[in-house]
Amino acid sequence: MGGGMSMNLVKAGFPVTVWNRTASKMEPLIEAGxxxxxxxxxxAAASDIIVSIVTDSSDVEAVILGSEGAIHGTKPGDIVIDMSTISPAVTKSxxxxxxxxxxxxLDAPVSGGAIGARDGTLSIMVGGDDExxxxxxPVFEAMGKTITHVGGNGMGQTVKLVNQILVGTAMLGVAEALMFAKKSGxxxxxxHAAVSGGAAGGWQLTNNGARLLKGDMEPGxxxxxxxxxxxxxxxxxxDVKMPLVETSVVQQMYKSLEAEGLTQKGTQAIIKAVEKLAGETLV
Structure with a gap:
């Protein structure tokens, strides 16, 4: 993700300084300028705007607040943009x-995956003050197409979690629906063609549904x-005392795939859990 996003900043003409825990991943960016x-x-010492995108809350804390973290190279007036998907509470801290x-x-998590990062078409949900x-x-516009200021600090992360609730419940629905169709003959x-153009249509059905019909479990x-x-x-x-019934089912379905060693596969591989329940394979 970070490589594609950084490359688009270079292409847009920004002076970019990069760091990665795996030094070899910086090489294409260095070659590009x-x-x-x-x-x-x-x-941080070389930048006015510092952008981070790593995996989890603890990673962001290490990259920003650790002994060699960005905070130690910043000066008053600098801006840190964290584009990871992490805890809203940790973001506020x-x-x-x-x-x-x-x-x-600013907390500015993204949706669109590696392809969106490469193509500069990410959806970016931003929390922080309006100014x-x-x-x-302009930095966001170099990396994404749908850029929405959703509220104060931490709200970007909250909206990203909303996005992830919708992604998972939709993906399970796609897998169940296609398996129902298969078992019904x-x-x-x-x-897939008939329902994709109607009220049930959506990104998961159009894209990951098509992958399922090809037996493609490789990750986006x-x-x-x-x-x-x-x-x-x-x-x-x-934290907000909100029961999430459907999302709880989604979580357990993906945990069953974790138990089978399928965590490197794409989220569309939830079909494997559905196939077990159905007693039949999709393709």
Whole structure:
């Protein structure tokens, strides 16, 4: 994700300094004109706007607040944009620590996967103050197409969790519906074409539904990463005392795939859990 997003910033003409825990991943960016840094602290010292995208809450804390974290290279007036998907509560805590140094923060998680990152078509949901959002809008426009300021700090992360609830429940619905069609003797290709253009149509059906018909389980978004998001969803839901009945089922279905060692597959591989329940394979 970060590689594609950084490349689009380089292509847009921004002076970009990069750091990655795996140094070899920086090489295409350096060849394209970016400068390499030895730590997040060095990136921050060379930048006015610092963008991070890593896996989980603890990773963001390490990259921003750790001993070589970005906070130690910032100066008052700098802006940190975290585009990871993490806990809203952790985001607010990081914002407070940055604010104590006079550094502003936006939480701006993304949807669209590696393909969207490469093509600059990500959906970006941004939390933070309006003035800072407007200042950073050209940066967002280099990486995404649908850019929405959704509220104050932490709200970007909350809206991303909303997105992930919808993604998982829709994907389970697609898998169940196609398996129902298969067991009922319907031509799957014709069924998929018929329902994709109607009220049931949507991204998961059009894209991952088509992958299922080809038996393609390779990841656009890995199960291991979605399980992390499901954990964040359940933690945030507990904080606001919100029962999530359907999402709980989705979580258990993906946990069954984790038990089978399928976490490197794409989220469409939920069909494997549905196939077990149905006693039949889709294709």
């Amino acid at each position: 970016a400068k390499a840094a030895g730590s997040p602290k060095e990136v 990081i914002n407070e620590k940055l604010g104590a140094k006079g550094v502003k923060m 800072t959002f407007k200042e950073c809008l 319907v031509d799957l290709e014709k069924c 978004f890995k199960i291991k990463d979605y399980l992390k998001d499901l954990r964040l969803i359940m933690e945030a839901a507990a």
